[in-house]
Amino acid sequence: MGEVAMAESQQFVLDDMQHITCNRNGTECLHYEQSNQECVLAEESTNSVEAAEVLEKGLMQYGCSHYRRRCRIRAPCCNEIFGCRHCHNETKNNINVDQKHRHDIPRNQVRQVICSLCGTEQEVQQVCINCGVCMGKYFCETCKLFDDDTSKKQYHCKGCGICRIGGRENFFHCYKCGCCYSILLKNSHPCVEGAMHHDCPVCFEDGDLQYLFDSRNDVTVLPCGHTIHKNCLKEMRDHLQYACPLCSKSVCDMSKVWEKFDVEIAATPMPEPYQNKMVWILCNDCGKTSEVQFHVVAQKCLNCKSYNTRQTRG
Numbered sequence: 001m002g003e004v005a006m007a008e009s010q011q012f013v014l015d016d017m018q019h020i021t022c023n024r025n026g027t028e029c030l031h032y033e034q035s036n037q038e039c040v041l042a043e044e045s046t047n048s049v050e051a052a053e054v055l056e057k058g059l060m061q062y063g064c065s066h067y068r069r070r071c072r073i074r075a076p077c078c079n080e081i082f083g084c085r086h087c088h089n090e091t092k093n094n095i096n097v098d099q100k101h102r103h104d105i106p107r108n109q110v111r112q113v114i115c116s117l118c119g120t121e122q123e124v125q126q127v128c129i130n131c132g133v134c135m136g137k138y139f140c141e142t143c144k145l146f147d148d149d150t151s152k153k154q155y156h157c158k159g160c161g162i163c164r165i166g167g168r169e170n171f172f173h174c175y176k177c178g179c180c181y182s183i184l185l186k187n188s189h190p191c192v193e194g195a196m197h198h199d200c201p202v203c204f205e206d207g208d209l210q211y212l213f214d215s216r217n218d219v220t221v222l223p224c225g226h227t228i229h230k231n232c233l234k235e236m237r238d239h240l241q242y243a244c245p246l247c248s249k250s251v252c253d254m255s256k257v258w259e260k261f262d263v264e265i266a267a268t269p270m271p272e273p274y275q276n277k278m279v280w281i282l283c284n285d286c287g288k289t290s291e292v293q294f295h296v297v298a299q300k301c302l303n304c305k306s307y308n309t310r311q312t313r314g
Helices: 002-056 086-092 228-240 253-268
Strands: 071-074 112-115 120-121 139-140 145-147 156-159 162-164 171-174 179-182 219-221 225-229 278-283 289-293 309-313
Touching: 120 228, 219 228
Parallel strands: none
Antiparallel strands: 071 112, 112 120, 139 145, 156 162, 171 179, 219 225, 278 289, 278 309
């Protein structure tokens, strides 16, 4: 009996020791697995940082006068390399180029780009297949547009079919006018079909541009719905021209000016032979015709009280 009890006691001690050893081994295994996981996470984090650094390499350090970007394009029309399509169009439409050889490059026909960092030529894509650098923080596959300067708030307008700047939230596309306008004009602008699909009526800007629709200069919408370069409108005002070059309607509120006309006409009586002379006029602002008394200064519209009129008869 004593020997049996001693054997059972020894067996219990052995089992306890094995149990302790197993627990210790389990703890060690757990610590080992946690350590491995931490190493993997640390490695992934390091790789992510390194990948981000590669993508950002050369940011805002490359480009041309039109864009900050880390690639150049190969023009499919002449097989030459340029900083961007505007660089191509300016070069190929220069006054020194034979008129027969002048041409533009449609933005969506670009197929090959050259990385500015490693010089690898490749199909159009945002990240270089060789060095892994991001060739443009903003990238539009449709327009083949690369740009690192995202402060412009670029966005692609499906209605226009091109990329625009200023932030999508600040503009809307008018399908009748066929272009994007400031959101402030959404419910107040008069629609003019193809409003921007023509040259600026003041400077007739052309070259590589598709009328005002594709102009790189600021464009403004007049109260009549016609469009014009903002700088050209300023020049008009500097030269005291306040009528739309296309339809002759007033480009701003002229009520204060018309009040001065009233005072001047009242202070300038016509000679006796003209005091009862009547003429027919057409108002450029409201489009109404009326018969009014002739005056050498101006004739006032009876409908809208505007002096922006023209004599039609009499």
